[in-house]
Amino acid sequence: MLVRILVLLYLAGAPALAQTLCQPNASNGCRVRISIKTALGNQAYEWNENEMFLFRATMAFAMRRYYKTETYNVDNIIMCNQTLRVSFWFVVTSPENSTMLIPKADVEKAVRMSRHRINNAFLLTDRTLEFLGIHPTLAAPVNPDTPPWLIVFGVVIGAVFAGIIALLVSSLLQKRRKEKGMMEDGQDEEDRQMKGVENDNVLDGIYNRGFTDDDRFTKL
């Protein structure tokens, strides 16, 4: 009889005990804020008891993973003070002693370790599933061996140098062609000059602009 009364008391008192353990702003409590509509828009799901159960299960999983034991269970995660925003507080009790709370630092480390899995369970991200006080670790920057801009620079300056070399080569070729042409022309020049001298005509005169056929005013 006494045992039954004690059992009844225990069953009645346990949730109340659990409620006293979980208080907003408790030293070992953690606040969670969830923004489902921001993350998923039209495909947002309803936050109800089932989701709460999933959360407790995921947290138990995280604690198991961190401590590498299999003693944590859904009952060890106690939640309270849920608001319309969808934010709530939770505390983690030790599996051996249900009145003893796991210190916040350890809970934080456990969450950090399994953050990715927790996010994925709810289809959320670090920004939309916030554990207030636990900052997400930022992705390490990817440092390539050669900075990409140097590659593009190399391509452009290579093209420019190729252009310069092409220009120099073409001007060299032109000069050689002109020299060859001049050698042939030179004989003609001599003939003409001789002709000029013979006929007593001066063949190279001053270019007189007044007698050109071009338009006097160059059009735009």
Place this chain on the structure above:
Amino acid sequence: MGKDAARAEWDNPMQFVLACVSYAVGLGNVWRFPYLCQMHGGGGFLIPYMLMLVLLGVPLFYMELAIGQKMRLGSIGAWRAISPYLGGVGLASVVTSMYLCLYYNVINAWSFWYLFHSFQSVLPWAECPVNSNLTGHVEECERATPTQYFFYRETLDISGSIEENGGIHMGQALCLLLAWIIVYLFIVKGVKSTGKVVYFTATFPYLVLIIYLIRGVTLHGAINGVKYMFTPKMEQLANPTTWINAATQVFFSLGLGFGSLIAFASYNQYNNNFEKQAIVVSMVNSSTSIFASIVTFSIYGFKATFNYESCLERVRLLLLNTFDLAEDTISLENVNHWIAELNRTQPEQFASLGGRLETCDLEAELDTAVEGTGLAFIVYSEAIKNMPVSQLWSVLYFIMLLLLGMGSMLGNVIAVITPLSDLKFISHYMSTKTLNGLVCLFCLLLGLGFTTRSGNYWFTMFNDYGATFSLLFIVLIEVITVCYIYGIKRFEKDVKDMLGHRLNWYWKIMLAGVSPILLIALFIFYIVNYIQGGTPTYQAWNKELGKSVVTEYPPYAQAFIGLLLASSVCCIPLTALYTYCKKRNLASGKRERTVSTVSA
């Protein structure tokens, strides 16, 4: 006559027009005109601008083209031919152009840097880099914005003040080297190569501007910016600064006084119809300014709307989190309604928000007017990073900046090279290719000083003082020389000789009367402004605060400013004195010789 036959010429008049357009349409059209429009009353600014263009810009442009085409020499030779005592005007132009060459190509180096950095999956100025222990972002970046951090820290690695020098930024130096090699490539064969390049540098920016216009006006919120720009505020017309800024903008946008126009025109055929070309180039330049303003303001509008909506989103989240309301109770539209509501119903909790509640104001966002490198490299890149497919838009934008800058650089370098290659003793010793190479190398080596850690402060000094005041003085002397010392009658005769018809009354009145008066007024205003302004100051980047702080120039920097101004202006009186002394020596020498022969 022999010189006539040997002088290079444009292949056709279109090349000359495109060269002038490419030179005049530069970065100032994109980053200074929209700023002035915004500061001085939107659409209303067009009135003083057009008036100044007609009274000041076009006549002076016409005059420079006429001089170049008639004398067929660069600025030194041309002015010496007009009046031997005032050959110093040409020399002053060359000195000013040299200063411009030194610092202008640094802007092209920055454009190259940004262009090369656009080929990444995430634009580097879109996010702050993480700090060394991966807990958060770099502090300087948190206090400023990612775009500012990228410009001041990663591009410039700027020091705290002009006194703190540092090493050369290797990336910048490489980009500057590339810029100068490309400039050399464009001018290596003189006008033959330049003439072909300008087909591209003059037309391609318009293609990019049109693409950007279409992209810009289809952006969300662009209409706010365009409406803001075009709403005229007529009361600004009563402000004299509006008129002064309109005159200065017309003046500098057309590139008068640098000697580039004289150099370009000197390669023209003698009978080229430069009158029509002068009007066409001025009109094209102005319409490009207006066109670029529409593009700039649509992007401003997009950026302002984006920032405004981000601000609203932050306030919404703050309210939701503080008052623990369900997510869909507050939307972006009724944020302000809810603020009033919550203040009324729960005042104590509302008061606990304290300073965290920001006021979001679209007008304030649009009011942030920026000009110059701040607009091009900070504001624009911030807008671009928020566009979809931002890498493509970034590449296009910086290619456009590069083409505009390169086109203007061509004019600057030709303004220096043409007079030098006309000088007998230089053309005797080296070919044009070697001269071009030497000038480019010299400018590159000196320009490396602008790539040091305090280089941006020296750049700003050159930008503000190197060419502004001296140009006004140069052009004033030019106009007075042509109209009163050379004589408007002789000028008229020369023009009739070239064009075949007499000078119109419009040109005569403007050149002889209105333009000199306006120039004198501008000149006096600049002097008064400079004296009243007190010690010259500059914006130094403070890395602790994450913003620019107004700092005074140290004494040696102020002395350098004085040197910059004096070095180009002094050329005019010094050359006049030198010519006077030489003539006197020559005259007295001749007299002695004549006396000796007679006596002998």
